[in-house]
Amino acid sequence: MSAPGSTLSHERPFTVVRGAAPDVRALAGAVAAVGNFDGVHLGHKAVIGRAQALAARLGRPACVLTFDPHPRAFFRPDEPIFPLTPEPVKLALLARMGLDGAIVLPFDSALAAMTAQDFLADLFVRRLGLSGVVAGYDFHFGNNRQGTPAFLAEQGRALGLAVDIVEPMALEGGPVSSTAIRRALAEGGVEQAARLLGYRWVVRAAVQHGDKRGRTLGYPTANLRMAPGCALRHGIYAVRIAIDGAVHDGVASFGRRPTFDDGAPLLEVFVFDWSGDLYGRTVDVEFAAWLRGELKFDSAEALVARMDKDSLEARAALARAPDVPAPSALPLRSV
Structure with missing residues (x-):
């Protein structure tokens, strides 16, 4: 069976009931x-x-x-x-x-x-x-x-x-399954994952305080801890981020920051053409394209030069990112 084109429907009243004895009046x-x-x-x-x-x-x-x-x-x-x-x-x-x-x-x-x-x-x-x-x-x-x-x-x-x-x-000759999507994301294949999902993969997390190093480099980032078990490939991605219902383009790094501390995996999102305080706020980040793997640089200057290039490549990738067959899921409302 082949997959038809897929779009997300307009929202309507949606009732969530929990446990084995739900309010039968809601979903009788x-x-x-x-x-x-x-x-x-x-x-x-x-x-x-x-x-x-x-x-x-x-x-x-x-x-x-x-x-x-x-x-x-x-x-x-x-x-x-x-x-x-x-x-x-x-x-x-x-x-x-x-x-x-x-x-x-x-x-x-x-x-x-x-x-x-x-x-x-x-x-x-x-x-x-x-x-x-x-x-x-x-x-x-x-x-x-x-x-x-x-x-x-x-x-x-x-x-x-x-x-x-x-x-x-x-x-595309293979099964549509959660396992296949996890495998694609583990290889950095966010575009392949989007074709199987029918929308671009989205993560939701609270912005945390970091070491503020990005500010000194000219790239202040929103730092997010991914869910335990997240096996997304470490590297650089073109992303979109929803802030207060508005969607902004950006570039993100997911990994251990080998140039500095090689610490626990962290998603760091630099939002293009935006400034403000996101600490403590929950945001949705959509992955549009894979740019490159995580690298270790000899100096902060070399890292910044590559970040400049990454930003240009991310802007270009987002400018040509198609809406079909993997439309944006952003913005998402909380339920």
């Missing part, structure tokens, strides 16, 4: 697209689109049912997963897709121990009151992943649920 009898939806990529959007179509046929609300934390983070806490869209970004993206809302279930020991049958009869039907479930071809659920797509289709329908299983999606 909903059809739910079920999954982790890390990345909210084109394959996820196909699942969500089918849920919206089924909900429209049944005259029901359409929502997403997702989990936090990611099940892998629960089962393997010592192996942090590379999060493409931590919950705030995921919900902001979902809110733009014309859904009525999202149900966020805490993935804990009780949920992990639930049998596949109880997952359907007790959770989906009795406690959540769903009228339909749509899932991807690889969705598994219940203790020891007993619940397969075939089990969901057979047993769900026996319980009165409308069920739809969505086939895999391929693009």
Whole structure:
């Protein structure tokens, strides 16, 4: 199946309910697209689109049912997963897709121990009151992943649920998956990741105080700690950053600053043609293009000369960055 062109929809009222006993008045009898939806990529959007179509046929609300934390983070806490869209970004993206809302279930020991049958009869039907479930071809659920797509289709329908299983999606000869997107980002392939996502990859983080070295170099930066497990390739990127709803161009370095301290990985964003105090504020940063790998310079002067070149290259990359097939997701509103 080939990926169609993708755009983010206009936002509409979007209700978020948490836990296994949501306010049924908000999403009563909903059809739910079920999954982790890390990345909210084109394959996820196909699942969500089918849920919206089924909900429209049944005259029901359409929502997403997702989990936090990611099940892998629960089962393997010592192996942090590379999060493409931590919950705030995921919900902001979902809110733009014309859904009525999202149900966020805490993935804990009780949920992990639930049998596949109880997952359907007790959770989906009795406690959540769903009228339909749509899932991807690889969705598994219940203790020891007993619940397969075939089990969901057979047993769900026996319980009165409308069920739809969505086939895999391929693009450019490969699968559209969160794993493929993580692999692309780990190689610095932000443009390839954008083609699979259907939008340019975005991170959200609070601006922190740094050592103020950028000011002395003529490049004051907004410093952001990426999420634990982030495996983005270290290097220089052309970026866009949303500040108070306005989007600005910039250039960013992600890495350990080998010229100076070789410390913990940090995202440092220099915003073009803008000045102000961002400390403590949460911003969204969108990655448009990869420029080069991280380098160690013999002097601050050599570093500044290269930063001047990087800035020119970033401006050029942003000027030619296409809006399709990977449109900007900025600005994102909080949900």
